[in-house]
Amino acid sequence: MRPASGILLSQGRLADRTPGAIPGAKAVAEALAAQTGLSVQSVGTPAPAAEDGWQDALREAGPWLGQLADAVRHRIEAGERPLVVANTCSASIATLPAAARMIDGLNVLWVDAHGDFNTPATTETGYLGGMALAGACGLWRTGHGGEVSPARVALLAARDIDPPEEALLAQAGVRRFAAGAEPETVLAALGEGPIWLHVDWDAMEPGTVPAAYSVPGGLVPDRLRAFLAAIPPERIAGVELAEFEMPGTAQAAQGAIATILDIVGPLLPPER
Template sequence: MTSTGLTTYVGPAGDHNDRAMAAVRIVGEAMARRLGAEPTVIGTPVPSDPQSWEIELERARGPLGELAARIDAVMADGLVPVSAITRCAVALATQPVVARHRPDAVVVWLDAHGDINVPGDTTTGFLGGMALSGPLGWWDSGLGAGVGHAVLVGSRDLDPSEAEHVRSGRVELVEVGPDLGDRLASVIAGRPVYFHLDCDVLEPGLVQTDYQVARGLSLEDLHACAEAAAQHEVIGVEVGEFEGDGRATADELIAALDPLFGS
């Protein structure tokens, strides 16, 4: 990986609780130790107050716009954006910017959930459940779109509409199981990679997360996915939904991603 622009986003993004807004700094500090870089901090934590997706999006729009400008500046300077983010909904701001700079890239989305609901089919009204479909251009968040290719990895708690999107081929799914890294590398198929990690893709208890979904990835599986991505050009990394250390620490989590960061 070439030189990086490290960012920690601590603001709101459709939060169910306040834990990620506090714990994200732990991930940012672990990234800083690995990369030898000082993060730029964007946003201000605010008390969570779960509401419908429209209200949550408007509450977060200002700081998410600041984050989008930061990612744009990083990429305009020829740096690779590496970000510690609170929630998956932050991708509504980051990924359209990445797509504008690198429309040839594929988003590799590691998440127990698909996050590809749209306003017309969401059963929960949760902003995070539409975090990838917005950048894909399936609905208008007002923060942009442009992602042309996305691959779900480890997603195993899919709503019926999300499962139908997978069956129809609108997005690809690489399931948990043997040879995970090899199967992911085959699907990436030589394209540049933007790597998104929602920590709930991991086996419950490895780190603290809002959701606990059984049959998740081990740290070894995560490392294999990072190795698969690192066989290609890695154009960015973001890590979200971390609420605290579990059986693994933030440093161990970032160590599992080490292939993404190169020498």
């Protein structure tokens, strides 16, 4: 699968509860485009943050989630590796099943401080983002498919897990690895086959990359960059980067985006 010919910018509001998520996604996409020469294809219409419950958020976002799934499908049909920049992990409700329908034996490496493995029956917050991976794995019906096999999912750096979520992860057979896990160990657990890589920036140690739901004990930039560099490029079927919270000052934003670009450098095509 060849590198992406463009960036899919997912910026529709989908239970966004923080004001910096949509401008953060746009800024990261534009910085990636400037560095690589890739074009940006926007999906969804930006809107102010709101405290939507998961039902309202999912209903409102249905059309653009369908558009996002179609965009991923078209990129894969063209033999490309999609590169998605999303304001919210909830976008994975659409991207992961779309990719799993197209790619046999797809593995998912979910790099996140959270498991995002709650369901409508277990969620305590009603936040759709905390249910995204479970939906993609078919534990609840999102309306966008659930073709991802939980046995092919590995969580890296997840450390803030609700007790009911713990039980669901164990029952489903999802593998979990601490932030300090060696790439070889994680890749061996995933076995052979293509990997869809999802990075939520709250996987990082607080203070390294701004994210709304940061939790101590995360990855540091050099560690994650080395981890990504250790994944054989031919195994990467798609990449999505989510939940960067735009800082309040231009200087802070510039520094944070430079850190992101350095971390994901091993995943990017050469500069054009």
